[in-house]
Structure formats: C-alpha cells, structure tokens
Amino acid sequence: MLQETRLHRIRSLISTHHQVSTERIINELGVSRETARRDIIALEQQGVARRVHGGIVAIDAPAEPPLPVRYAAREKEKRSIARCATEQLHSGQTIFLDSGSTTTLLARELRTMSGLTIITNSLQAALVLTATEENDHQLQHEVILLGGSMSAGTQQTHGGITVNEIHRYQADVALLSPVGVDALTGASSFSLAEAAIAGAMARQAKQLFLLADHSKLGVTSRYCYAEPADIGLLISDSAAAQHYAWPSLSQTFSQVICA
Known part of the structure; x- marks a missing residue:
C-alpha cells in the first residue's frame, strides 16, 4: 500500500x-510498527x-482568520480559480454564492459576464456585483442579497432567516468556498452558521462547484455540509496537482480542475 493511501486512511x-x-x-492497515511510526510522524509534520504515547491525536481545526487576512492569502491562486469558475457558467443561469475571499474574487470576475441571477449572503460580493461606472447605471446581473442576522466584524448574513430564504430558490449552480x-x-x-448556509445552497442547486485553493485540500473542518457524491466540480490552483490529497480527490469527485 502506498504511503499516501495509508495516510489518507489514517x-x-x-x-x-x-x-x-x-x-x-x-x-x-496491515503494516509493521515501524511503518506505522513513520506514518504518524508524517501526519504530525503535515x-x-x-503524536502522543501509544498513538496519535487530532489537532483541533483552527478558526478562520479575519476576512482581510483571507483576501491577502494566496490571492493570485484564488484569482485563477475565480477566472476558471466563470468559464463554467453561461448567461441565463441562476447561481448561489456563499461568503468568502474566493467567492468575493469570483464576484469581480463575474463582472466580465452578463445575464446571470446571483443569490448571495455576502455583502462584499453584492457590493462588487452592483458597483457601476460613473455614466453607466445598468446592472449586468440580477443580484439578490439574502436577508438575515449579522455579527460584529462579519460581512455576511446568516441564521434561520437566511436559510429559509435560500429554500425559496432553485439554482442551477452553487459556487461555494469551503x-x-x-x-x-x-x-x-x-462555523456552524456558515455550514448551514452552504449546505442549504448546495441542496437547492442542481450542481455544486467547490472553489478551494491547495491549502484546503485534504482538510476536514468542524462541520461537514456536502457529501463527496454531491460535489460535481472541484476547482483548485496549479499547486494542487502536487498535493498529497489530489489523487484521491480526482478519483472521488465527478470533475476536478487545476486552474
């Protein structure tokens, strides 16, 4: 058994x-003690x-950094992902966008298109999509900002009101950034609140596209909201091809793209 396969199972x-x-x-895994020890060390290094006495223990997933920090991190890779995502869409579609640095960059790329109906809980994405030039007051897309609660420091709506509003719509594609x-x-x-939003969007869309740079691959955070079988397309950046999790992701999901 290859080490990457063993590490994935562990x-x-x-x-x-x-x-x-x-x-x-x-x-x-049917391996020797020495092989198990090497795999444990490899997972700790990742x-x-x-490592603890007699085995290995999970490290709790860290909280997401503030949004401005997330915007700055791997911005070039996220822009490539966003550009690739626009190539999968066409005029006349209805899409969901959740809140995140990658989906906000996607909102900027969507300004090169027209004729979409875009439903989002992201204030940043909505502002980007509805910004107009000085002498041009016509929007390129219909933009629907979901209502709901807001927390200090956030730029998104969330909560039961938001989830209920999502259930009013049926979209062609949900583009989410996990x-x-x-x-x-x-x-x-x-975040449980963000997972509830993303999960509702995924269920109310015919197709689910995930936008995730290579740092998010092979990662399981606190709250899962979409099963592997429900993911129609994963778009990541060029570094993903060298990531340890890429082979298993490529085999599991219907389609994967390195942007």
Missing part, C-alpha cells in the same frame, strides 16, 4: 475517532495530528 480514522492508537493503525475539502468527508466549514 486521517479518516482520526477524523472519526479523534484519537487513534498505534495498534489500531497496525491492525487496520499538521494534521499530534474551509476544507476531503475525498471522504466532502466539504466542510469551521
């Missing part, structure tokens, strides 16, 4: 059980888990 065990003994790894995407656990978010 990550699945950690995700399910939080703590996994060396003996369990040996028995379930930041997935921490905190993590994994071949076994699917798409996930750190």
Whole structure:
C-alpha cells in the first residue's frame, strides 16, 4: 500500500475517532510498527495530528482568520480559480454564492459576464456585483442579497432567516468556498452558521462547484455540509496537482480542475 493511501486512511480514522492508537493503525492497515511510526510522524509534520504515547491525536481545526487576512492569502491562486469558475457558467443561469475571499474574487470576475441571477449572503460580493461606472447605471446581473442576522466584524448574513430564504430558490449552480475539502468527508466549514448556509445552497442547486485553493485540500473542518457524491466540480490552483490529497480527490469527485 502506498504511503499516501495509508495516510489518507489514517486521517479518516482520526477524523472519526479523534484519537487513534498505534495498534489500531497496525491492525487496520496491515503494516509493521515501524511503518506505522513513520506514518504518524508524517501526519504530525503535515499538521494534521499530534503524536502522543501509544498513538496519535487530532489537532483541533483552527478558526478562520479575519476576512482581510483571507483576501491577502494566496490571492493570485484564488484569482485563477475565480477566472476558471466563470468559464463554467453561461448567461441565463441562476447561481448561489456563499461568503468568502474566493467567492468575493469570483464576484469581480463575474463582472466580465452578463445575464446571470446571483443569490448571495455576502455583502462584499453584492457590493462588487452592483458597483457601476460613473455614466453607466445598468446592472449586468440580477443580484439578490439574502436577508438575515449579522455579527460584529462579519460581512455576511446568516441564521434561520437566511436559510429559509435560500429554500425559496432553485439554482442551477452553487459556487461555494469551503474551509476544507476531503475525498471522504466532502466539504466542510469551521462555523456552524456558515455550514448551514452552504449546505442549504448546495441542496437547492442542481450542481455544486467547490472553489478551494491547495491549502484546503485534504482538510476536514468542524462541520461537514456536502457529501463527496454531491460535489460535481472541484476547482483548485496549479499547486494542487502536487498535493498529497489530489489523487484521491480526482478519483472521488465527478470533475476536478487545476486552474
């Protein structure tokens, strides 16, 4: 068994059980103690888990950094992903956009198109999409900003009102930017409120497209909102092709693209 396959199986065990003994790894994977030890060290170096006496324990997923920090991180890669996403769309479609740095960059790229109906809970995306030039007051798209609650420092609506509003619509495509995407656990978010929004959008769309730079691959955050079988397309950046999780993601999802 290849090491990447073993590591993927161990990550699945950690995700399910939080703590996994060396003996369990040996028995379930059919490997030697030395091989199990090397795999545990590899996972610790990847930041997935921490070695403890007799096994390995999950490292709690970190909270997402503030939105301005997320905008600055890997902006070039996110722009490539956003441009690729626009190439998968066409005029006349209705789409969902959730709130995130990648989907806000996508909103900017969507200004090169026209004729979409765009439903979003992101204030930033809505502002980008509705900005007009000095002598041009005609919008290129119909933009629907979902109502709901807002929390301090956020630029998005959330809560029961938002989820209920999502259920009023049927979209062609949901374009979502998860905190993590994994071949076994699917798409996930750190925030329960954000996962509820993303999950509702995914269920109310005919197709689900995930926009995730390579840092999010192979990651399972706190709340999963979409099963692997429900993910129609994963778009990542060019570095994804060298990521340890890419082979399993490519085999699991219907379509994957390195932008």
